[in-house]
Amino acid sequence: MARYFENCAGELASDALSGFARAHADLVGYDAADGFVTALHTAPARTVGLLSGGGAGHEPLHAGYVGAGMLDAACPGRIFASPHNRQIFRASLAVARPEGVLHVVKNYTGDRINFGIAAERLADAGVACGRVLVDDDLASDSEEIAAGRRGTGATLLVEKVLGGAADRGMGLGGLVDLGTSVAARCRTLAVASAAHHAPADGEPAFALPPGELEYGVGIHGERADRTRSWQPLGALVEDMVGALLDALRPGPEEPVVALVNGLGAVTSLELYGIFGELDRVLEARRVRLVRHLVGNYVTALDMRGFSLTLMVADRVVLDFYDAPVRTPALSW
Amino acid sequence: MARYFENCAGELASDALSGFARAHADLVGYDAADGFVTALHTAPARTVGLLSGGGAGHEPLHAGYVGAGMLDAACPGRIFASPHNRQIFRASLAVARPEGVLHVVKNYTGDRINFGIAAERLADAGVACGRVLVDDDLASDSEEIAAGRRGTGATLLVEKVLGGAADRGMGLGGLVDLGTSVAARCRTLAVASAAHHAPADGEPAFALPPGELEYGVGIHGERADRTRSWQPLGALVEDMVGALLDALRPGPEEPVVALVNGLGAVTSLELYGIFGELDRVLEARRVRLVRHLVGNYVTALDMRGFSLTLMVADRVVLDFYDAPVRTPALSW
């Protein structure tokens, strides 16, 4: 058992958001009534507002990526629950530009419906609204899963690329096409050696027998479809990267961006060890790794696990990725 | 049980360091033979090299703070074990400047001895060497503890201030005095709701009864001297801040810098909730909070806890704190 540091269980996410807004008052504005944050500084060249959101518990996603060069607004829901369409609608109105607003949505039924309702309301209000759906999770890539692949780690890469493009004045149609094609060239795979603790009671969301790994977990405490026995890191990363490359098949000249992402309670030591293995495997397979991030970027509360995301880029995408960004969680 | 993602238990820290160096090859150089990292870019005005180090398991401390505006070198030991004097000696030789080298040392017997031996060797080699001892941990402030207060969260604040001062060309004596006076005006208090897992077997380093908090933990899995029952966050933070302010007694005009630090497995939601409470308490007590950091800065593997550090500054210290920095873990 591991009890959360909080005032009361229902207010963990909302207290966090207000603390976040106070901590980063130099970068973000906060609408307490409707529960969303907005960027204080954003490129005047933008013709489209960029907005994302989803359940809380994945910090720094999404509020951490609000700021110059990335999102104009983020709407977090309660823990692991979709934001309300009202939040999305109001935030969209707050950040819409002449060409409207773009929603970056992770592929979950609740998020699709709530962002969809907001989009209908925006249409009713005469505000143009586009959507980029992120569905990178390889573990949910199966004929049997009608809902399609889940959206996970790639979200922040897609948001970064779109932010760079929006800063150059790209229009709504262009951003939808760009985001959709970037999302299509991202895949993620996640493993865990222990579940997150449920905020309600501090108990692990599921139990794993010692020496077992959950291979293909989601970011809401969903178990994977399979359990594997523990492997030395090199072999584990080799398997994961092999599966990602089989799905993406980057050409020998195509630049690849990697995200080594902690799901919450895995140590920085492990993440850098994982990066070392990843780097080695990609080199051996002659994959052109051109950029990488190592850290906690898309979490699942305090799950003890990590995910690997690969994004196959091109020169244009890389250029947008490299563009300056200044947000609470990403800055260069 | 939560097994670490690694190749083998003994190599977690060294594999991580080599992965870290590959991941940040744009910022740091890596001496694999002697196990230290150095800054690739550093202000030409520096007349003194800044070096720190200590046991691994506290990432991003110390290697994450190597870079322009902060440390010139860091020497991590094995997990929770002091670095060898050879690492420190060689790293010191590598980064010494005309006025020599300054060691920032956390107050632990092993670190004091190993840095001390390196200092003797440096003296033998004709290289001037100064030391700033960081001993901010309020929980070990007791007549009975002859070794004195432990060094914890303040380390990175001291390193940041010294980095800013070194960049303006401050000499060795000045830096020793500055660092010593800054360290003297820092206090930290840490609590945990669950122990870290021992890398050797994945088992928790100690067991806490449900609903109990360890009040005053260290960063090596040392238990606190007391256990408390769980409190709502507001009351807990109020108590902790009260104790820190009693020890520091900042004047009404003195600027205070706060660090809300995750010890490893605590979520970002909680850290921002904690910051919100801290901000509220300081406001109520009319303390002038002028800067703050919220995140994982000085960890204890995957301990489920957090620490609060307050630093009483003045205009000069704040100016050095604000000076530009570009390291893997801190950048502005």
Add this chain to the structure above:
Amino acid sequence: MAHAAFDGIQTLAWMRDFTQSVYATEAELTALDQRAGDGDFGANLAAGVRASGLRCDRMEGPTGPAETLGAMADAFLDEIGGTSGPLFGLLFQALSRAAAGSGPDLTTASLAEGAARGLAAIRRVGDASPGDKTLVDALAPAAAALLATKDSPPAEALAGAAEAAWEGVRDTASLTARMGRASYLGQRATGIPDPGAVGVALLFASAGGTVDTLAHHVIIG
């Protein structure tokens, strides 16, 4: 006497009767969602009509059909959680738009247009087709019936739409859910009508000035 169109008072009366129907059937709706979903449908719908009523009461001066339906839309969209609440909001929003576009009173033609547009929005958002065991199975036939009777007075046309909706509700009992929470139950929800569809039928049935319980239309067994 049949009116050619609902004026503001008549539209308000329709909505008030819908509200009473929801209150009267809340427990039954909850029972349905307990067996096919997570048991909050009754509460969600009741919260929706309650919030709508408060908004209508707050409106000043004479209110036309578009304003009343718009207040319903905003309440369901802004204040109600769950899947169905905002979907009802989209329906009200489309009805309000259509009413606003066709003069001061609410014609059957604009009701038909609003229902069709609301259905389209709900399908875009929720991605449900007829036969997926959702409220679409009641709304689609109701919208079709309104279109077929768009030259009749609204009370008559709405009664026909209600008939078509109840027909759709009864069909959902034999279907296996593909969308929403009931889809996780597979065959286990077969035999139980979809609660969201019942809610839609209640809306159209409430224009006749009668407050029903469900027993007349669906067998909960």
Add this chain to the structure above:
Amino acid sequence: MAHAAFDGIQTLAWMRDFTQSVYATEAELTALDQRAGDGDFGANLAAGVRASGLRCDRMEGPTGPAETLGAMADAFLDEIGGTSGPLFGLLFQALSRAAAGSGPDLTTASLAEGAARGLAAIRRVGDASPGDKTLVDALAPAAAALLATKDSPPAEALAGAAEAAWEGVRDTASLTARMGRASYLGQRATGIPDPGAVGVALLFASAGGTVDTLAHHVIIG
């Protein structure tokens, strides 16, 4: 015949004899550290002399005392873990410095100076005072003895230093440790001589060309 100073060969011989003494007593040293510490002192010291030997063997051309002692210093400082290894390294470093400063051969005066400087460095670093039950309790009297006999030939002075060191070792048995791992044992390590102090005594005792076991000097019971 008493030499006024050790030449390179004699210094090497001293170090070789120290090495043999360490090998001969490794198990006994380990046994001491098992009872007062973590049981690795014998291994640490043995690793130190082994690494030193390899460094001495690799040196080319004629080697003077300063070079030999410098090689010992580097080996102990660079390659040996634990607390005592690098502390021995500091002693060798100070001896090497003193030797380098006093011409080609190693005089008793420079031995005395080196021991005093080594002691000072060890105390600066480890913060131990005499009576804390550490190797300081052997080194301090040895250094004092060398200073008192700095006009005698080195072999004679070193024998006197060894006597003083063994005296110090015997005293540590009755002390309670304040520094190092033994300090965590409190009274439980009382009666056991400090292993690091024994190591220091062995160093001075080895200049006489004899390889001892500990039984002659300390009672391990």
